Amino acid sequence: MIIPHQQLARETLDALIEEFVTREGTEYGEQDISLDVKVEQVRRQLERGKVVIVFDPAIASTSLMPADSITAGYASTDREPEDYDQTDQGFADYDSAGS
Secondary structure, rough: EEEEEHOOOOHHHHHHHHHHOOOOOOOOOOOOOHHHHHHHHHHHHHHOOOOOEEEEEEOOOOEEHHHHHHHHHHHOOOOHHOOOOOOOOOOOOOOOOOO
16 A cells, blocks of 8 residues: 555654665665765655555555556555455565656
8 A cells, every 4th residue: 555655754754765775775876875865865756756655564564666666456545454465576666766
């Protein structure tokens, strides 16, 4: 289910974004970008609707995903955990915070 970022406390949102941008595999290439800049890039993408927060109740996991990669089944915030197909492949991380 998609969790609207506006419903999270600022501290919670900051912690979620920081955890995401510091995950292994979210490097930005040759350029050295500070944590603050990475967090702000992701925050702007959330505000523009290019990235969404997705919670998977089947595995109790939260991640960030490109909004255009969300399937209709995850687009609702009013579904119960038992409504989710347990065979879903999980969520991909959004590695391209600069776009």
